[in-house]
Each structure stands twice: as C-alpha cells, then as structure tokens.
Amino acid sequence: MGSKNIKLPKIIFSHEDLKPDTLVWNQVKSQVYKALVEYGCFEASFDKIPIYLYKPNLKTFQPNPMWDNTILFHSMKAWALMILTFLIKLKNLLKFYGPKEIFLFVILRAISRVKPNNKEDDCGEFRGGKVHVNSTNYFLRLIKYKTPQSSETEMGLRAHTDTEILTILYQNHVNGLQLFTKDKQWKNINPTPGTFTIIIGDSLHAWTNGTIHAPYHRVLIRGSERRYSIGLFSTPKDGYTITTPKELINEDHPLLFKPYNHLEFLTFSYTEEGMQCESALKTYCGV
Ligand SMILES: O=C(O)CCC(=O)C(=O)O
Numbered sequence: 001m002g003s004k005n006i007k008l009p010k011i012i013f014s015h016e017d018l019k020p021d022t023l024v025w026n027q028v029k030s031q032v033y034k035a036l037v038e039y040g041c042f043e044a045s046f047d048k049i050p051i052y053l054y055k056p057n058l059k060t061f062q063p064n065p066m067w068d069n070t071i072l073f074h075s076m077k078a079w080a081l082m083i084l085t086f087l088i089k090l091k092n093l094l095k096f097y098g099p100k101e102i103f104l105f106v107i108l109r110a111i112s113r114v115k116p117n118n119k120e121d122d123c124g125e126f127r128g129g130k131v132h133v134n135s136t137n138y139f140l141r142l143i144k145y146k147t148p149q150s151s152e153t154e155m156g157l158r159a160h161t162d163t164e165i166l167t168i169l170y171q172n173h174v175n176g177l178q179l180f181t182k183d184k185q186w187k188n189i190n191p192t193p194g195t196f197t198i199i200i201g202d203s204l205h206a207w208t209n210g211t212i213h214a215p216y217h218r219v220l221i222r223g224s225e226r227r228y229s230i231g232l233f234s235t236p237k238d239g240y241t242i243t244t245p246k247e248l249i250n251e252d253h254p255l256l257f258k259p260y261n262h263l264e265f266l267t268f269s270y271t272e273e274g275m276q277c278e279s280a281l282k283t284y285c286g287v
Pocket residue numbers: 141143157162169171177217219228229231
C-alpha cells in the first residue's frame with residue numbers, strides 16, 4: 001500500500017489581529033473555505049497565543065464543561081502527555097474562537113458563495129447558521145492503536161466519513177492517517193507536529209448542500225511505535241434535524257439531501273446496509 005503524501009493547507013490561527021471583520025480574518029476565512037471545498041480538511045496551527053490572551057486566561061485553567069465525563073484519564077504516560085498537550089492547545093483554540101466560531105465562519109463563507117447578493121457582510125446575520133451552531137454537542141474520543149503483529153502494514157481504522165459536523169484531531173508523532181482525495185487516491189497525511197487536523201463530517205456536508213466536502217479517511221498502522229490520537233467531535237444534538245437552508249439551494253445547486261434526523265442516520269450508518277453502501281448519507285437521505 002505505497003501511498004503518496006499530501007501536504008494539507010496549513011492555516012495559522014494565531015495572528016495577533018485575527019479578529020472578526022479584519023483583513024486577516026477574511027483571509028483566514030477564505031483559506032478555510034478553499035481547503036474545505038477541495039479537501040474537506042486542513043491543518044490548524046495555534047503555535048503563538050495572541051498576547052492579549054495571555055493575561056487573563058493562562059493562569060486560571062478551568063476545564064471547559066463540555067469535557068465533563070468525557071476524558072478517561074489513562075494511566076499511561078503517553079496518554080497523560082498527549083492529553084495535556086491537547087488540552088493546553090485546545091484551550092487556546094477554544095478560548096479564542098471555540099469550535100462554534102470556526103464552524104460558523106466556515107458556514108458563513110460557504111453561504112456567501114451561493115447567496116444571491118454575494119456580500120459577505122450580510123452573512124453574519126444569517127439566522128439559519130446561528131440556529132444550527134446552537135444545536136451542537138461535543139464528545140471526545142481517545143484512540144490507542146495496536147501495533148502491527150507483523151512487518152506488514154495493517155488497517156487501524158477502516159475507511160469512513162465522520163458522520164458528525166466537524167472533527168478536531170490531535171495525534172502523537174506516529175503517522176498513519178490517510179485521506180481519500182477528490183482524484184480518488186489514498187494519500188498519507190503527516191501533520192506538522194503540534195497542529196490539529198480539522199476534518200469535516202457528513203452533517204456539515206449535507207447542511208451546506210454539498211458545498212463543503214466530507215472526506216473519506218482511514219488509519220494504517222505500521223512499524224513498532226504506537227499511534228495515539230484524540231478527536232474532539234462536534235455533533236448535532238439528539239433529535240436535531242439537519243435541513244439545508246433555502247439560501248443554499250438554487251438552480252445551480254439543487255437540493256442534495258432531504259432533511260434528516262441525525263440520530264436515526266447514525267443508527268442506519270451502523271447497519272449492514274449502511275456500512276456496505278458507498279455513501280451512507282446518500283443512501284439514507286440523498287435526493
Ligand atoms: O486516529 C486518527 O487520526 C483518526 C481517527 C478518526 O478518523 C475517527 O475517530 O473518526
């Protein structure tokens with residue numbers, strides 16, 4: 001399985017003046033949009049914390065309530081180290097933007113492409129986006145992969161799209177994540193150490209009427225070192241129905257997915273049919 005490497009767009013979120021409605025903000029927004037249309041994922045770098053965030057936040061570390069009951073502290077040193085770095089980095093990210101805001105600017109940018117009067121400023125008032133953003137929950141998944149039993153490469157995690165809205169992945173130094181690109185090739189993602197890999201899930205793909213790509217990805221394991229990864233998944237709240245806003249439907253972009261209940265779709269995606277079909281989302285609610 002000799003796959004090529006791909007360097008995902010690396011987007012830097014630590015500019016000091018990255019605040020809404022600045023030039024930098026619009027540039028970042030547009031980088032995010034391009035990356036998500038092309039790959040459905042990108043590398044997010046938060047190396048430098050803007051100076052004004054240092055003062056109030058870093059001394060008083062308060063875990064975000066959304067992490068309650070989600071982190072099982074594992075005894076292994078590797079986990080402790082991974083989680084600590086992840087949380088510190090994530091805290092910077094969440095304090096600054098929060099997954100909701102990242103999510104929001106992705107959506108707003110997507111909407112601006114198809115809105116009849118293409119003025120980006122108007123999109124901030126787009127109520128559908130806000131309603132949707134307020135309907136998300138989060139869960140954290142810690143993954144410890146087996147090391148291969150032989151010298152062969154083995155499948156660590158089968159090819160899938162994430163059914164959720166958006167995934168923020170963080171990994172240790174052992175690579176293995178692969179992306180199925182639009183030109184139908186598996187490519188190795190070797191993230192820059194310390195960055196997050198952001199991956200779009202089916203819900204956002206459906207909600208944006210297919211504008212934003214939800215890529216297939218998988219994990220291959222090889223070598224003798226163990227891969228650890230942490231994923232923060234934002235997911236529609238139980239009972240939430242994903243409905244493509246009418247602003248995103250027009251002659252050039254006809255409706256792709258009927259409104260669907262996320263929990264029911266999740267149940268379908270784990271059935272034999274859901275696991276075997278090419279796209280569980282299309283089979284379940286494709287128009
Ligand atoms: O371990 C990884 O990097 C990928 C994890 C993943 O794709 C998932 O949990 O959905």
